[in-house]
Amino acid sequence: MTYRTSPLTSAERRDYDTWSPRSACQGKDPEMFSTRSRIPEAKAVCDTCPVRRSCLSWALETDQTGGVWGGLAEQERLQLQLRIAA
Numbered sequence: 001m002t003y004r005t006s007p008l009t010s011a012e013r014r015d016y017d018t019w020s021p022r023s024a025c026q027g028k029d030p031e032m033f034s035t036r037s038r039i040p041e042a043k044a045v046c047d048t049c050p051v052r053r054s055c056l057s058w059a060l061e062t063d064q065t066g067g068v069w070g071g072l073a074e075q076e077r078l079q080l081q082l083r084i085a086a
């Protein structure tokens, strides 16, 4: 997971703080979620994550473009957004 370059709003930060403490990636190497060759490893962690849906929703709503969020890589989230918009 790589955060977008523009800062989070306070509402976005508050929302993030409601689900992120229960994430399976707490304490994991953050590079795993932002390094292309480690996407399968990151997705395996996401598969065990109790807040996966919240993570994915938040990433889509706040335009997080880089890395793995909610078990989906950047291109997969883009494809999902295009399907939602169609």
Ligand code: SF4
Pocket: 001, 020, 023, 024, 025, 026, 033, 045, 046, 049, 050, 051, 052, 053, 055, 056, 068, 069, 070, 071
């Ligand atoms: S779904 Fe994946 S990236 Fe999102 S909080 Fe869970 S482990 Fe982290």
